[in-house]
Amino acid sequence: MADGSVKKVCVIGAGTMGAGIAAQVANAGVPVLLLDIVRDPADRNAVARGAVEKMLKTDPAPFMGKGAARLVEVGNIEDDLARVAECDWVVEAIIEKLELKQDLYAKLEAVRKPGTAVSSNTSTIPLAQLTAGRSDAFKRDFLITHFFNPPRYMRLIEIVAGPESDPATVAKIRDFTDRVLGKTPVDAEDSPGFIANRIGTFWIQAAVNAAFDMGVSVEEADAIGGKPMGVPKTGVFGLIDLIGLDLMPYLQKSLTSTLPASDAYQQIARSEPLIERLIAEGYTGRKGKGGFYRLNREGGKKAKEAINLQTGEYAPQAKAPEISGPAGKGDLAALVALPGKTGAYAWAVLGPTLAYAASIVPEATRSVLGVDDAMKLGYNWKAGPFEMIDAFGPAALRASLAESGIPVPPILEAVGDGKFYRIENGKRQYFGLDGQYHDVVRPDGVLLLADIKLASKPLLKTASAALWDVGDGVVALEFTGKMNALDVEVMKLIEQAIPLVAEKYKALVVYNEGTHFSAGANLGLALFAVNIAAWSEIDKLIAGGQQAFKALKYAPFPVVAAPAGMALGGGCEIVLNSDAAQAHAETYIGLVEPGVGLIPGWGGCGEMLDRWRNMPRMPKGPMPAVGKVFEIVSTATVAKSAAEAKELGFLRHTDGVTMNRDRLLADAKARALAMAEGYMPPAPPEFRLPGPSGKAALDLAVQGFRARGLATPYDEVVAGKLATVLTGGDTDPTEVITEERMLELERIEFMHLVHESGTQARIEHMLATGKPLRN
Structure with missing residues (x-):
C-alpha cells in the first residue's frame, strides 16, 4: 500500500496515541521505528516493546492483523535516535510539555537527514512555539499532524503548516496520510485547539453547563443532545465517560490559557465541584470506577446507575425520554421548538455551539468544509455545523441567536438568505469567505457515488437496489434498503442488469456508500414469511439468490465487489461470488448465518470450500x-479487517485493499477495467x-x-x-x-x-x- 514517497516512519512516544499511530503506519504496510524513553536499564526497549505487546491484546485492535505488528521495530531515544536518519517522516507524540518537545527537536535536528519531515501530534501547542529556536531548515520540514484517537479507526487528521513550512513537504505528508494511511486531511490554521477539539470542547462545556443550570438529568441530556442532533448515541455525558472525566480540566486549561479573553469559550469555561469530586475519587469514566454512569456490582448484581447532577448521588439509570417525530429525526428547528425543558435544553446546546463553530472561520480554518469535515470525522457527528445550520435555516438561526443575545458570526450574516451548501448544475457548492459559491473539488483519485447521483439518474432501479453509470464503461450496483439488506428486489435488479451491462458496458462494481456494505438477507421479511407459513416464498428467495449470484459470477464481464464496513451473510456471499474484490481496510466480513x-x-x-482447498500449504485430500x-462458518467467525479476511479466506490474497474509504470506488473501478480486456468467466x-x-x-x-x-x-x-x-x-x-x-x-x-x-x-x-x- 505504500506509495514510495515515505518508505519508513519513526514515531517517538509509545503512549496510546504514538503507539496507535505506529500501528496504523504498519497496517498500511510501511515499516515503522517506535522509540520511547529508557525506564529499565536491564531492558532498554521495554517501554516501546510493552506498547506493541499491549496493542496485540487490545480490543478494538489497533493492528489490522498480527502481520502488521512485525513491521514495528522498537527502540529507545537514548540508543536509537540516530536511526531517525533511516526514516522519511518522524512523528513526535510525546507528553504535551513544550520544553520536552523542544529538547527533543534539538536532538532530532542533529541526526535527521535533510528533507525528512518532522511533525508533532500535539493537540494544544501552537506550531510557532514548537519551532522557536530551531534552524530555518528544520522549520521548513516541520508541521503538525494531529491524529484522533484511536488512530486506526478515526479518519480525521488535522494538518497545520507554519509560514516557513515547505509546501512540498506538507503536500507529501498530506498525500501519504490520505492515500496510504486512509485519513482525511483537513487543513487547520495555527490557532488554539485547531478545529475539532476547539468546537468539541465548547460543545461539551455548553451541554454540561446547561444540564447543571437547567436541572436536566444526564439521561435526559444525552437523549436530547445525542441522536436527535445527529450526535453519537453516547450524547455528551456518555462521551465524557468514554474519553475520561480527567481529560476535561486539561482541555479546558489548554484553551483558556491560549484563547483571547474575548473568545466565547472563555465566557462559558467553568469547573463543577461535582466533577472535581468524581475525578478525585477515581470516577474518571469507563477507565475508572465509573463516571456520570456506572455499573454497580454491589451484592453480586450488575445495576446500571447514573449520577444525579444536583445531589451528587447515584440512582438506577432512568429510561431516556423518547423524542419522536421530526424532532427525533434530524429536524433541528422542530427539536428546539419542543415545549418545556426538552426544547430549551436543545437550544441551550445547539444555538451557542453552532454560533461558535461559525465564528472560528477563518481563524481556525479557511473554509466551511474544514469545520464540517472535522466534526463529522473527528467527533462522528452525522452532519457538520454548517450543514446543521442549513438544516435549521441560516436566517432562522440568526433570528434565534439575536433573540437569545448571542452574537451572530460574520459568515452567518454574509450568507444572507442563502445557505452554506447548494447544488448547481449537478455539482455541490459551498459558500466561501469571498461571498461566492465554489464547487466542492475532490482530490485526485476520489470518486463518490454521492457526487454521481447529483448529476445523473440510475440506469435501473428497484425498491432495494440501483444501477449507476460511474464512467469509462463501468457500472456500480448499489444496495439501497435498510442496512443494505438483500431481498428479491436486489435479485431482480441483478437479473435486469446483466444483459444491459453485457450489451453496453465493460464491467460491474458492487459498491455503496452506506456505513455498511450489507448486513445480509432481510430477516424481517424472512420471519414474516415463516409466520404465515409461506415456505415456497422462502425457497424461491434462496433459489433466486443462488441464481442471481451465480449469474454475476459467470457473467461475460468482470464483477468486482467493493465492501466496506460489515459484509455479513449474503453480503459476504456476493463478495465470494465476485471475480475479485477491492475491499476497504475496515471491512468486517463473515458468514454469520449460524447465529440466527x-x-x-x-x-x-x-x-x-473452493478457496480453502486451494490455499497455500493446505493439506491435500477431501x-x-x-x-x-x-470451523469458520459454524462459529460465525467475522474477520475484523480486510487483512484478517484474507487469512480466513473471505478475501483472496490477490484481492486489493484500499485504506481511504473515499478512494474505494475509484480503486474498484480501476481494478474492474484492468480485468475487462480479454476477460473470460471462471x-x-x-x-x-x-x-x-x-x-x-x-x-x-x-x-x-x-x-x-x-x-x-x-x-x-x-x-x-x-x-x-x-x-x-x-x-x-x-x-x-x-x-x-x-x-x-x-x-x-x-x-x-x-x-x-x-x-x-x-x-x-x-x-x-x-x-x-x-x-
Missing part, C-alpha cells in the same frame, strides 16, 4: 478444507468430498464442544446441517460433486432449518435485540 439458526444459502459453502471451512468448480464419514467426524467434534460448554444444544443442530452440506451429503471421495449439487444441498438444509422452532426463535431474538440467542 441458518446456514449460508447463496453459494457461500461451495465458494469457501477433509482438511472441509474441516477448516466448518470455470465452474468440482468437488470431491468425504460424505457421511466426514460428517460423523464433524458431528463428534461439535459434541465435544457442547460437552465443554462451548456450544449450545441448538448450535449442534445447525452445525449438523452445515456439516451435511460441506461433506457433500450422501457421497464418497470417489464421486464428483458439481457446483449445482452444492447449491442444491445448501437449499435443502437451509429449508430444513427454517422449519425449526429453534431457528425461528433465533431470528425473532436477533430482530428484537440485535444479539444472537444462545438456545
Whole structure:
C-alpha cells in the first residue's frame, strides 16, 4: 500500500496515541521505528516493546492483523535516535510539555537527514512555539499532524503548516496520510485547539453547563443532545465517560490559557465541584470506577446507575425520554421548538455551539468544509455545523441567536438568505469567505457515488437496489434498503442488469456508500414469511439468490465487489461470488448465518470450500478444507479487517485493499477495467468430498464442544446441517460433486432449518435485540 514517497516512519512516544499511530503506519504496510524513553536499564526497549505487546491484546485492535505488528521495530531515544536518519517522516507524540518537545527537536535536528519531515501530534501547542529556536531548515520540514484517537479507526487528521513550512513537504505528508494511511486531511490554521477539539470542547462545556443550570438529568441530556442532533448515541455525558472525566480540566486549561479573553469559550469555561469530586475519587469514566454512569456490582448484581447532577448521588439509570417525530429525526428547528425543558435544553446546546463553530472561520480554518469535515470525522457527528445550520435555516438561526443575545458570526450574516451548501448544475457548492459559491473539488483519485447521483439518474432501479453509470464503461450496483439488506428486489435488479451491462458496458462494481456494505438477507421479511407459513416464498428467495449470484459470477464481464464496513451473510456471499474484490481496510466480513439458526444459502459453502482447498500449504485430500471451512462458518467467525479476511479466506490474497474509504470506488473501478480486456468467466468448480464419514467426524467434534460448554444444544443442530452440506451429503471421495449439487444441498438444509422452532426463535431474538440467542 505504500506509495514510495515515505518508505519508513519513526514515531517517538509509545503512549496510546504514538503507539496507535505506529500501528496504523504498519497496517498500511510501511515499516515503522517506535522509540520511547529508557525506564529499565536491564531492558532498554521495554517501554516501546510493552506498547506493541499491549496493542496485540487490545480490543478494538489497533493492528489490522498480527502481520502488521512485525513491521514495528522498537527502540529507545537514548540508543536509537540516530536511526531517525533511516526514516522519511518522524512523528513526535510525546507528553504535551513544550520544553520536552523542544529538547527533543534539538536532538532530532542533529541526526535527521535533510528533507525528512518532522511533525508533532500535539493537540494544544501552537506550531510557532514548537519551532522557536530551531534552524530555518528544520522549520521548513516541520508541521503538525494531529491524529484522533484511536488512530486506526478515526479518519480525521488535522494538518497545520507554519509560514516557513515547505509546501512540498506538507503536500507529501498530506498525500501519504490520505492515500496510504486512509485519513482525511483537513487543513487547520495555527490557532488554539485547531478545529475539532476547539468546537468539541465548547460543545461539551455548553451541554454540561446547561444540564447543571437547567436541572436536566444526564439521561435526559444525552437523549436530547445525542441522536436527535445527529450526535453519537453516547450524547455528551456518555462521551465524557468514554474519553475520561480527567481529560476535561486539561482541555479546558489548554484553551483558556491560549484563547483571547474575548473568545466565547472563555465566557462559558467553568469547573463543577461535582466533577472535581468524581475525578478525585477515581470516577474518571469507563477507565475508572465509573463516571456520570456506572455499573454497580454491589451484592453480586450488575445495576446500571447514573449520577444525579444536583445531589451528587447515584440512582438506577432512568429510561431516556423518547423524542419522536421530526424532532427525533434530524429536524433541528422542530427539536428546539419542543415545549418545556426538552426544547430549551436543545437550544441551550445547539444555538451557542453552532454560533461558535461559525465564528472560528477563518481563524481556525479557511473554509466551511474544514469545520464540517472535522466534526463529522473527528467527533462522528452525522452532519457538520454548517450543514446543521442549513438544516435549521441560516436566517432562522440568526433570528434565534439575536433573540437569545448571542452574537451572530460574520459568515452567518454574509450568507444572507442563502445557505452554506447548494447544488448547481449537478455539482455541490459551498459558500466561501469571498461571498461566492465554489464547487466542492475532490482530490485526485476520489470518486463518490454521492457526487454521481447529483448529476445523473440510475440506469435501473428497484425498491432495494440501483444501477449507476460511474464512467469509462463501468457500472456500480448499489444496495439501497435498510442496512443494505438483500431481498428479491436486489435479485431482480441483478437479473435486469446483466444483459444491459453485457450489451453496453465493460464491467460491474458492487459498491455503496452506506456505513455498511450489507448486513445480509432481510430477516424481517424472512420471519414474516415463516409466520404465515409461506415456505415456497422462502425457497424461491434462496433459489433466486443462488441464481442471481451465480449469474454475476459467470457473467461475460468482470464483477468486482467493493465492501466496506460489515459484509455479513449474503453480503459476504456476493463478495465470494465476485471475480475479485477491492475491499476497504475496515471491512468486517463473515458468514454469520449460524447465529440466527441458518446456514449460508447463496453459494457461500461451495465458494469457501473452493478457496480453502486451494490455499497455500493446505493439506491435500477431501477433509482438511472441509474441516477448516466448518470451523469458520459454524462459529460465525467475522474477520475484523480486510487483512484478517484474507487469512480466513473471505478475501483472496490477490484481492486489493484500499485504506481511504473515499478512494474505494475509484480503486474498484480501476481494478474492474484492468480485468475487462480479454476477460473470460471462471470455470465452474468440482468437488470431491468425504460424505457421511466426514460428517460423523464433524458431528463428534461439535459434541465435544457442547460437552465443554462451548456450544449450545441448538448450535449442534445447525452445525449438523452445515456439516451435511460441506461433506457433500450422501457421497464418497470417489464421486464428483458439481457446483449445482452444492447449491442444491445448501437449499435443502437451509429449508430444513427454517422449519425449526429453534431457528425461528433465533431470528425473532436477533430482530428484537440485535444479539444472537444462545438456545
